[in-house]
Amino acid sequence: MAFFIKMGAMFRKRDAMCKRRVLSCWIMILGLFAGIAAAADEKAERREFLAAIRIGDMDKIHTMLAANPSLVNVRDRFNATPLHHASAVGNQEVVEFLIARGAEVNVKTRNGTTPLHLAISTGKRELVEFLLSKGADINIENEYGVTPFHAAVSEDMQEIAELLVTKGANINAKDHDCPTPLHIAAYNGNQGIVEFLLTKGADINARNRYDATPLHLAAYRGHRGIVEFLLAHGADLNAKNDEGLTPLHVAASEGKQEIIEILLAKGSDINARNKEGATPLHLAASKGHQEAVQVLLAHGADINAKNDKGETPLDVADASLTLLLRRAGDTKPH
Numbered sequence: 001m002a003f004f005i006k007m008g009a010m011f012r013k014r015d016a017m018c019k020r021r022v023l024s025c026w027i028m029i030l031g032l033f034a035g036i037a038a039a040a041d042e043k044a045e046r047r048e049f050l051a052a053i054r055i056g057d058m059d060k061i062h063t064m065l066a067a068n069p070s071l072v073n074v075r076d077r078f079n080a081t082p083l084h085h086a087s088a089v090g091n092q093e094v095v096e097f098l099i100a101r102g103a104e105v106n107v108k109t110r111n112g113t114t115p116l117h118l119a120i121s122t123g124k125r126e127l128v129e130f131l132l133s134k135g136a137d138i139n140i141e142n143e144y145g146v147t148p149f150h151a152a153v154s155e156d157m158q159e160i161a162e163l164l165v166t167k168g169a170n171i172n173a174k175d176h177d178c179p180t181p182l183h184i185a186a187y188n189g190n191q192g193i194v195e196f197l198l199t200k201g202a203d204i205n206a207r208n209r210y211d212a213t214p215l216h217l218a219a220y221r222g223h224r225g226i227v228e229f230l231l232a233h234g235a236d237l238n239a240k241n242d243e244g245l246t247p248l249h250v251a252a253s254e255g256k257q258e259i260i261e262i263l264l265a266k267g268s269d270i271n272a273r274n275k276e277g278a279t280p281l282h283l284a285a286s287k288g289h290q291e292a293v294q295v296l297l298a299h300g301a302d303i304n305a306k307n308d309k310g311e312t313p314l315d316v317a318d319a320s321l322t323l324l325l326r327r328a329g330d331t332k333p334h
Contacts, residue, residue, distance in 0.1 A: 061094065079109045080109045083107065087122075111144075112141065113143075114136065114142075115131060115136065116128065116132070116136040117151050120148050120152050125160055139173065149164050149170065150181060153185050153193055158192050171197055172202060174206075178208040180202065182206060183214050185214075186215070205236050213239045214235070215237065222251075222256040227262055231262070237263055237266050246280075247263055252280035253283040253287055255289030277308035280296055281297070281303065282311075285321055
């Protein structure tokens with residue numbers, strides 16, 4: 001997924017299971033596809049019971065549990081229980097029935113996922129509320145450090161996210177790659193959740209594992225409204241990640257002309273250097289982003305700036321921009 005692709009220090013590859021939009025591939029990550037219990041090596045009784053759970057066959061569920069009560073917490077090959085399966089398909093009737101008969105509420109799969117994580121992925125508020133009322137741990141983490149609140153924000157489920165906050169969710173929780181919920185909402189472009197999180201005290205300049213702030217991510221994706229909102233509420237427009245990239249560097253590298261103009265209007269350092277000595281103009285020129293280059297030049301970017309290798313923006317420019325930069329250079333004092 002783009003969030004973990006290497007772009008400076010912010011976007012780097014992680015485990016292959018996570019190469020999708022942040023947390024949006026819950027069922028894949030957790031190994032809980034609809035048919036996971038149908039593996040040939042599973043016992044017939046367990047397979048039959050879990051199939052009944054998934055389709056909500058209450059008659060069969062009643063009959064089989066009456067004959068073998070231990071099925072209520074039986075595990076499949078991914079360590080998922082019937083409650084995981086019922087929660088994953090959003091069947092509250094089955095969930096309530098299982099819990100009433102002793103199903104463990106905070107039980108984890110092999111990847112550390114709980115029924116609450118899965119219930120959130122269905123978007124069913126009443127089911128989430130029910131699990132919480134039965135003792136589901138609101139800040140529990142899976143193997144990747146992902147909390148239920150991360151899940152709600154990642155899936156753009158603002159109503160459920162707000163519910164979780166009222167129940168005590170940690171709004172600044174970080175997973176093992178260290179994005180906070182605000183990072184995720186800023187990246188996804190969900191302004192409603194961004195605004196909600198800030199009203200609840202989310203750290204606007206929180207850093208992820210690579211020292212990127214929510215503003216870096218919003219600039220990278222070109223989310224104008226979120227960029228403006230973050231800046232209006234105190235985001236550091238010259239913050240650098242661990243490769244020295246500012247939000248302006250990021251916007252320039254991605255050719256986000258509108259974002260570049262917003263950042264410059266707020267006073268972003270147009271000639272800021274990353275750890276390799278490159279300015280935003282170096283990055284825009286090297287990527288062939290003509291409009292971004294024109295905006296930077298119009299605002300006074302130093303066309304003769306040299307990176308640590310002694311290269312100017314013209315030296316690193318895409319071939320399509322060499323004429324533009326040469327003309328601009330001819331008008332500048334040397």
